[in-house]
Amino acid sequence: MRNLKRLIFFVIVLLIVGATVIFTLENKQSVTLVFFGWSAPELSLAVPVILALLVGMLIGPVLASIARLRRKPKASRLA
Structure with missing residues (x-):
């Protein structure tokens, strides 16, 4: 069973x-991101998309944890 989980x-x-x-190989077009007048160097389209995905994967659990911690004290007051 342990080996099956690993597999x-x-x-x-x-x-x-x-x-x-x-995805990276299919999206080799160069893009320049401009944000409030600041422009990033030209990068492959896949780089900002993958970075946005990774940032979202990091921020999502952090925000969920904060929300869970805020809800927990309210539940203990009701008991």
């Missing part, structure tokens, strides 16, 4: 890495 985990990671590589 499933390995297959999922391999699929994610493969999809990321394919």
Whole structure:
């Protein structure tokens, strides 16, 4: 059972890495991001998209944890 879980985990990671590589290779167009007058150097389109995905994956759990911590004291007052 333990080996099956490892195999499933390995297959999922391999699929994610493969999809990321394919996405990167398919989106080689150069783009320049401009934000409030600041312009980033030209990058492959895949770079800002993957960075946005990673930032979202980091910020989402942090915000969920903060929301959970704020709700917990209210529940203890009701008991």
